[in-house]
Amino acid sequence: MKIIKITLLFLAISMLTNCASSYKNIEPQSISYISKKESGGIILEYKYDLLDKKYAKKEVKRGVKLVAVKITNNSDKDIVFGRDVKLAYVNEDAIYIMDRDKVYKSLKQSPASYLWYLLLSPMSFYTNETNSYGMQETTSSFPVGLIIGPGLTAGNMIAAGNANKKFKTELLDYTINGTVIKKGETIIGLIGIKTHSFDALMLKIE
Template sequence: MIFFKKALLCFSVILLLNCASRYEIIAPKSINYISKIETDNVKLEYKYNLLDKKYAKKELKKGVKLVAVKTSNNTTRDLVFGKDIKLTYLNGSEVFVMENETVFKTLKQSTASYLFYLLLTPMNLYTYKTNNYGVQETTSSTPIGLIIGPGLAGGNMIAAGSANKKFESELLNYNLNGTTIKKGEVKYGLIGIRTNSFEPLKLEVE
């Protein structure tokens, strides 16, 4: 009985750790930006640490950071992000800004990974009784795996797919690469950069 309880506890922990993660909407326009820098009348405000749970783990594993940016064009001309405005680190080296479609493919949850729950399909729940000789005998067997396996697989795949859809939609809505920021305009965006650190950013205006 003790072994059964420990096995059940371990199984429950594994299920909790491997469940699909929800996607929390970032909404760059509503962020309170703390990191700020201005170059040639163009102001950059940005924030790291936007993702959590499985998306944050993917960031760490893949060496990618998602950054929310607010760019204010206070010049007298229109500027194109990625052409006239480029991001650099404080040491002057250019920041490699990824295409948002690539960011999504890199950081999205894998729905197919939840198919491993189907391995639980053959699982049965047994009940026992002790006979007159003190030996335990099986009295019944319930194929609970037929419900648990497909249920967990399907439920997590649906949840992961829904979260990924929200993630992709927000990335597309706030795609800043190649976007024109008109004079006097403020633009918000989400960008992915290839880095394992949280280095300070600055602008280079051409």
């Protein structure tokens, strides 16, 4: 019984340090773009390192980088991002821009992972008293796990679901692949690329 109690205690501590993360909106139109590159009158500004908490950990684990890009068309014609101009590394290696849904599936939290909190359900608080023989005996117990387990499960699943919803909405709002950029116009978007590095980027004009 003592071993079970200790195991459940360590399990509880581990789970409490692995709660669902909130999602902080990136708002790419408001961030400061440090990196900048110009090609043929078309200016690319971009920024890595946009996510935090569990989403940032998923970037490392999945080898996916979310990048905010700002493209200003100072050329003399309209262009289509992904057709007339494409994103590339400065060594001119092509970049595969991931589908928005694949980016989301790669980086989102998994609400189902918090079902493990239900393992806390068997936990109980026991009240012990010394009997007339000087021995400790259990006089009462309270099934605290039946409150904590389901409560933490539901709370974290809801929190993860809400955070994922905000993340997915922002990816949808800032999808730019295939977007027409008129001359003199600037567009801002979020793209996902398959990489573990933070290599410098440029625009390749087709």
